[in-house]
Amino acid sequence: MPKLRKVLGTVPAYVPGRKVPGAAILASNESPYGLLPSVASVLAEHLTGVSRYPDMSSTALIESIAAHHDVDPARVAVGAGSVEVCSQLAASVVDDGDEVVFGWRAFEAYPIITAVAGGAAVKVPLTSSSVHDVDAMIAAVTARTRLMFLCNPNNPTGTTVGREELLRLADGVPPDVLLVIDEAYREYVDPQRVPDAFVLLGDRPNVVVTRTFSKAYALAGLRVGYCLAGSEVAAAARKCQVPFSVSGLAQSAAIAALGDQEEVGRRAKLTVAERERVRAALLGHGYEVPPSEANFVWLVLGNRTSAFAEACLAGGVVVRPFAGEGVRVSIGTDEENDRFLGIAASFAA
Numbered sequence: 001m002p003k004l005r006k007v008l009g010t011v012p013a014y015v016p017g018r019k020v021p022g023a024a025i026l027a028s029n030e031s032p033y034g035l036l037p038s039v040a041s042v043l044a045e046h047l048t049g050v051s052r053y054p055d056m057s058s059t060a061l062i063e064s065i066a067a068h069h070d071v072d073p074a075r076v077a078v079g080a081g082s083v084e085v086c087s088q089l090a091a092s093v094v095d096d097g098d099e100v101v102f103g104w105r106a107f108e109a110y111p112i113i114t115a116v117a118g119g120a121a122v123k124v125p126l127t128s129s130s131v132h133d134v135d136a137m138i139a140a141v142t143a144r145t146r147l148m149f150l151c152n153p154n155n156p157t158g159t160t161v162g163r164e165e166l167l168r169l170a171d172g173v174p175p176d177v178l179l180v181i182d183e184a185y186r187e188y189v190d191p192q193r194v195p196d197a198f199v200l201l202g203d204r205p206n207v208v209v210t211r212t213f214s215k216a217y218a219l220a221g222l223r224v225g226y227c228l229a230g231s232e233v234a235a236a237a238r239k240c241q242v243p244f245s246v247s248g249l250a251q252s253a254a255i256a257a258l259g260d261q262e263e264v265g266r267r268a269k270l271t272v273a274e275r276e277r278v279r280a281a282l283l284g285h286g287y288e289v290p291p292s293e294a295n296f297v298w299l300v301l302g303n304r305t306s307a308f309a310e311a312c313l314a315g316g317v318v319v320r321p322f323a324g325e326g327v328r329v330s331i332g333t334d335e336e337n338d339r340f341l342g343i344a345a346s347f348a349a
């Protein structure tokens with residue numbers, strides 16, 4: 001037997017949302033509206049290019065992202081989904097045994113990324129309202145801390161921290177600790193309540209913001225994400241990218257999607273309106289559902305979690321249970337949401 005790294009014995013498995021034919025899939029926070037029509041034609045056009053390697057530097061894509069955020073392209077790095085970007089950032093700063101601080105529960109890839117990078121995870125419990133406890137996160141920093149993830153809005157709770165907490169966190173984290181603010185769900189956030197972290201904190205060399213094309217841009221299957229960072233950190237993240245990990249199709253699709261802000265914004269508004277309708281109905285049935293700024297809601301169900309998820313599955317809706325804690329339900333089409341609410345109403349009764 002080859003000698004495998006000991007740490008692999010402790011790496012938790014990522015649990016993907018289930019795909020059940022014929023069911024409403026509300027388990028992976030995908031866009032329910034399908035591929036953007038403007039992107040479909042671009043994909044068809046670039047299909048024959050797949051026999052060639054893509055532009056390894058994703059030059060045109062990085063320029064489009066930089067123009068979209070009005071920043072220097074040197075401050076942008078891309079990866080195969082923002083999950084690869086998060087691991088590029090971990091690979092940039094984490095040496096064996098270094099500590100990585102994040103709230104818990106948050107995005108379930110953080111412990112995996114931390115362990116694979118050779119780091120030690122420091123999980124800081126959310127508050128009783130399922131919100132990141134920024135003061136406890138600051139207090140968790142030690143001399144060994146190299147990286148902190150703040151998932152905002154948080155997956156799976158949908159909760160956010162606002163301007164004051166963002167500033168307090170950035171002020172409280174030492175400048176030699178990389179603070180990664182994961183904004184995978186940014187397009188669903190009310191900007192009045194939660195400022196764009198890069199606009200607020202982008203002038204700090206230790207702050208990075210990650211974004212993805214997998215949610216509002218409806219490109220989860222093509223795998224593109226990016227970060228906005230100081231140019232040195234962005235250069236490090238580029239070095240840690242698996243060569244050619246962002247395919248040519250993905251690069252072209254992401255550029256086209258970025259250019260279709262009107263439709264992306266229209267769809268995000270529909271999802272936000274549906275999210276508020278779904279949450280109000282759930283609260284009406286007596287469920288505990290924290291306010292969400294993402295494209296999903298979180299039902300605090302404790303030991304009723306598995307029974308609830310099974311009831312949903314029996315009714316043709318796949319949700320994402322976290323045993324003993326709660327269920328995350330992505331916002332789907334109006335019909336899918338109605339189907340889910342019907343099941344939730346019966347379960348509550």
Ligand SMILES: Cc1ncc(COP(=O)(O)O)c(C=O)c1O
Pocket residue numbers: 028029080081082083084107151154155182184211212213214220223224225
């Ligand atoms: C908070 C958060 N960050 C990052 C990702 C990764 O998305 P992707 O790798 O598809 O860009 C997800 C996906 O669910 C997420 O919830």
